[in-house]
Amino acid sequence: MIRAVLLLWLAALPAAAGAGPDAVLKIGARTGGGGCTAFLVAPHAALTAAHCARGPVTLLAGWHDGRARQSRGGIDPRRPALSPRIENRYRTDQVRLTVPRAFAGVAPLRPGPAPAPGSRVEIPAYPRHEAGRRTIACTVAARPGSEIVLDCPARSGMSGAPLLQGGRVVGILTNRIGRDRALATELAPDLLD
Numbered sequence: 001m002i003r004a005v006l007l008l009w010l011a012a013l014p015a016a017a018g019a020g021p022d023a024v025l026k027i028g029a030r031t032g033g034g035g036c037t038a039f040l041v042a043p044h045a046a047l048t049a050a051h052c053a054r055g056p057v058t059l060l061a062g063w064h065d066g067r068a069r070q071s072r073g074g075i076d077p078r079r080p081a082l083s084p085r086i087e088n089r090y091r092t093d094q095v096r097l098t099v100p101r102a103f104a105g106v107a108p109l110r111p112g113p114a115p116a117p118g119s120r121v122e123i124p125a126y127p128r129h130e131a132g133r134r135t136i137a138c139t140v141a142a143r144p145g146s147e148i149v150l151d152c153p154a155r156s157g158m159s160g161a162p163l164l165q166g167g168r169v170v171g172i173l174t175n176r177i178g179r180d181r182a183l184a185t186e187l188a189p190d191l192l193d
Contacts, residue, residue: 022061022069022106024133024162026126027052037125037161039109039169041192043102048160049174050095061103064132070103093174094160096191112168114186115140115148121163123150123173123182128157138163138182146186154182 025046027036036052038059046059062069115121117140124135138152148163154176163171163184171184 022103023109024124024126026060026063026068026133027057027160028060035126035128035157036159037157037173038097039160039162040099040103040106041096041111041169042108044099045108046097046099047094047162047172047187047191048097049172050093052160053095053097057097059097059099061106063126066131070106072099072101072103094172094185094188094191109162109164109169110167111187111192112165112170114143114146115163115165115170117141117143119165121150121165121170123152123154123158123161123163125155125158125161125173127155130157141181148184148186149177150182150184151180152182153180158182 023040025038025040027038027048036048038046038048038052038057040046048057056073059072060068061071119140120137121140122135122137124133126133136152138150140148141151142149148171150163150173154173158173159175161173162169163173169187171186173182173184175183177183
């Protein structure tokens, strides 16, 4: 009984400005099936990896043990408008989802500058087949162009997760590289407007 009351009280608390735990969202069916990660960049906009959103998706906030505190249907996937000179195929693997109704009490993540090689980042994500969100710490191993190579492994379901540094989003996870590295990319500026 006390646990249930405490959980209800915690669920009613608003998220901290700029870094609320629910700003990182699970993509999937209302029951949590499916799987990638997304994050809010504005009250009515979320970003994720484009390969995770080939059409309208459901965004789940506060996902844990098969339940979400809130859910919204995402519509209007919009890819970045890139210069033809950009040859980074992973940079095009990001998309903006319009959130028709803002999540109550959830503060979007604010962007920061792309991380330098050797710097530490955190990746909060919803790996597939786990009960809730997991955050891993990584080091930026290399920065070829707009790509960000990380020294940590990515698992299924983590695509679309934000790279956080100092509470700000500095990149988006797009792929894994073998068993022990991951690939991210800088945020496409036109998706943040």
